[in-house]
Amino acid sequence: MPGGWQGRGGSAQVFAFATMHIYAAPSRSHLGAAMNPAARLLANHPFLVLALVLVLIVAVPRLLPEGVDARDEHGRTALMVAAMAGDAEAVARQLRRGADPRAREPCGYTPLMRGAQSGNTAVVGQLLEAGAGINAADEAGFTPLMVAVRRGHLAVVEQLLAAGADPAAIETSTGGTALIHAAQTGHEAIAERLLAAGADPDHRGQTPRTPAEWADHHGHRGLAERLARAAGDGETE
Template sequence: MPKHTESVRRLAAAALVAVSLGSGLVHADSYEDSLSAARRGDTQQLVQLLNRGLDPDTVDAQGNTLLMLAARDGNAQTVEALLKYRPKVSRRNPAGDSALMLAVLKGETAVVDLLLDAGAQVNHDGWTPLMYAAFEGRLELVERLLARSADVQALAPNQSNSLMLAARNGHIEVVRRLLKTGISLDQKNDAGFTAESWALENGNTDIAALLRAERGRRPALPAGGAPGTQ
């Protein structure tokens, strides 16, 4: 790029920053204020900043958006207000977590409902909201996600399905619910465990017996067949 063109570009960028700061749209401390407001659930302060031009998809140093921070901490009113500014509701942080996943992980039912109604993505690669709900034994959230067509056959990066995660952690009511979907009993994860063997490995003998009984009830699948989904 010619030197004079680069100089003009830099001057224009500097002028734009100066105008922005001079107009009071965004102060230098607005960034930290916005993150703090999202975490604390200070809806009024966050809305003021958004109305002054703050990007609703502002992220912290770990790549968590304002929506993720508010959702993770169960700040339903703040989440509801943020959604009016059309943030990227299904955006995921570098760890692969979305606002919905973080809300499910923490059991924040009211926030989960807001995000689902806003169109938050339920099915995607990697860990999913249903896997988190199963892992934590959150039956109510499992029901909500199944009602939104959560994919019960989806696999985590370690090749576990939601049934395996619930079985491992001893969540028998979640196991019972997932069995009604026709979820695979034979899936093995990268350590070689099935839902039944993982339950036994962790001392969840009641779940292992339930899975064994379910296996006996299910008709044999034809070659190339696949179980149902809900």
């Protein structure tokens, strides 16, 4: 397992326990004839003992729930790391082992947010099927949809909206919405998809700017005009 991982039954604890008992065992010269065959076999074959220790080091952490959701030095589980890397095979493997799809990093990020960040629709689909919170937000109020929007992952945006992501969710740091993030980053196709899903083109958040004004502020003139028309036409549900 990767260095820095912790949890009950972790590799370091297993190794310490096993080696302590190996070196605390009596030497072969003190073993009596009453030893059972298994004990005699281990006493005469120290390399077999070491092989068994290695098996314990690898197997025990995998059998314990705490091992599955153990955290690295950044507070991430193996599932989070796999989702962030966009590794669908590793995500599937961790989910089969019982990893928690609703676990959170110290900042509040979830595996689904990491999957949305990666842009891999297979990863996002697996996490949604496993019960990941589609609108679960981090400490700043960012949702998986907002993460996908800022990264420009149109396919993931469409996937999340189809699965029930809320286009009107408001993040707490600035009061921004997914549409405002699309306006700031200039993702026109994503903005169109959000408008079609009912995003509010008039929402200002905690700033005086509308999505159209944000787009114009960042130099996205065509998108600014489109959003201004949407606001004027009342393109909301």
